[in-house]
Amino acid sequence: MKRLFLLSAVALTLTACSEAPQTSTASQPATTAESAQLSESERLNAWFEEKYEQQLQFSPLMMTRLGRKDLYDQIDDMSEQGQDKRLQWMAATVDELKANFDYSKLDEDTKISYDIWMFQFEQAKKQAEFRRHNYVLTQMNGMQSMLPTLLINYHKVAETSDMEAYISRLEGVGRAVEQLTSRVAINADEGVKAPYFAYEGVIKQSKAIISG
DSSP: OHHHHHHHHHHHHHHHHHHHHHHHHHHHHHHHHHHHHHHHHHHHHHHHHHHHHHHHTTOHHHHHHTTOOTTTTOOOOOSHHHHHHHHHHHHHHHHHHHHHOOGGGSOHHHHHHHHHHHHHHHHHHHHHHTGGGSOSSOSSSOHHHHHHHHHHHHOOOOSHHHHHHHHHHHHHHHHHHHHHHHHHHHHHHTTOOOOHHHHHHHHHHHHHHHHO
8 A cells, every 4th residue: 555655756757747837838939929919900000090091191081081191182083093993902911911921920900900801892893794784973972062061071271281282182172073973874885774853953053053
């Protein structure tokens, strides 16, 4: 019995000695993995910040709505070519995202951000295929009313340069309207036309803007 007790004690001691390094070894990779996970998520969140800033450069009007004065004298490119440039940029960001970040190392919140970025790109691709099926200008939702409203409500004039930027934007409105009407004509050639009453509303709103 005594011998059995000693053997059991030795066995327990050996087991304890063998388990101790295993516990230490197992805990070390877990800590390292956790640090790597946080690092990957932090890297990706910093990347999102950078790409969001790049994305904003496509829309001076959005920056104005956010209270910023970057590109304060410019109007968005509203042509099909402008849409293509934005889609090409987004496709490049998706390639960069896949190549430089390990999805499995991200925390749950950052995985959601990753998934949303991918989803938005897929949606943009699908929408691009059918963009000529949309009504570019309608009485309910058109830049002929949204553009002046945005400039009046969001373009703040606090100094001379702000007023100069506002005047430049007014000059840029003509270019934007030409781009939009060009898209209306392209869509119409492909058989996509808004109802007649929608055109009446657009014309009425446009005349009101011109006449004040």
